[in-house]
Amino acid sequence: MEPRxxxxxVTGAGKRVGRAIALELARRGMDLxxxxxxSEGAADxxxxxxxxxxxxxxxxxxxxTDEHAVNAMFDAVTTNFPELAVLVNSAAVFFPTPLDKLDGATWDSVLDVNLKAYWLCARRAAQHMRALGRGKIVNIGCVSSKxxxxxxxxxSVSKAGVMMLTECLALELAPAIQVNCVAPGTVVFAEQASEARKTQIRAQIPAGREGDPQDIADAVAFFVTGPDYVTGQFLAADGGRGLK
Ligand SMILES: NC(=O)c1ccc[n+]([C@@H]2O[C@H](COP(=O)([O-])OP(=O)(O)OC[C@H]3O[C@@H](n4cnc5c(N)ncnc54)[C@H](OP(=O)(O)O)[C@@H]3O)[C@@H](O)[C@H]2O)c1
Known part of the structure; x- marks a missing residue:
């Protein structure tokens, strides 16, 4: 797709990975x-x-996670940007949920943000993109999708769901809209990660370092600006970590 x-x-675009994705698309000439x-200040x-x-x-x-809020957002976005042709689902939550400490409310809260919200946004974006006759949706998954x-x-379950959601949407929305998944490994460490833990994780990555948000933004830009013949695909951007 010609981005200009x-x-x-881009969801969750105030900080970290979402921010890098948004700014890379802007560098390529897309309105945002x-x-x-x-994170209102960061979004500003x-x-x-x-x-x-x-x-x-x-x-x-x-x-x-609020369907009405998602619909209101799309109403406002498509009024201001009638040429909306790209959705990047990146907003998510990430925290430990070991089996014996996981309750139903926590399960719902993770699945609602990381999976249901991706579907809610994709559904509304697809309505608009179908009318436009073209579109690209990129879901940010994780190496833990696999x-x-x-x-x-x-x-991990939510991110496995993102991979299947990507394939289902790619089937349903062909041929006008392509849907793909970028799966980061460790990019930005959680704030609470200790130096010892960071060293341990880096040792598991063939590239020898954690990813930079720009690595993920470049992978997303490939799907956004790349061939329309590529859909339903999963691209690990993990420095080779998934190979081990
Ligand atoms: N960072 C990594 O190393 C890594 C590794 C593998 C996969 N990923 C994936 O890459 C994507 C981006 O990662 P990240 O680390 O940059 O994400 P993040 O900082 O954990 O979260 C991104 C944004 O999601 C938004 N968000 C969370 N819950 C929300 C809700 N209920 N409604 C609306 N927005 C909500 C927040 O926006 P506000 O701040 O505005 O509230 C947050 O800033 C995610 O899908 C993540 O799972 C990241």
Missing amino acids: GRAAL AIHYNS EVVEQARQLGVRAAKYRAEL RPWAGYLAY
């Missing part, structure tokens, strides 16, 4: 709808940086 003249919505939930900074790159940008707040992370039961 098109617009993209920047979703945030609690992304809007400002995107505008400095010469594109239109605006921020939209939504609690993505291999579980010990102690992260709900998260």
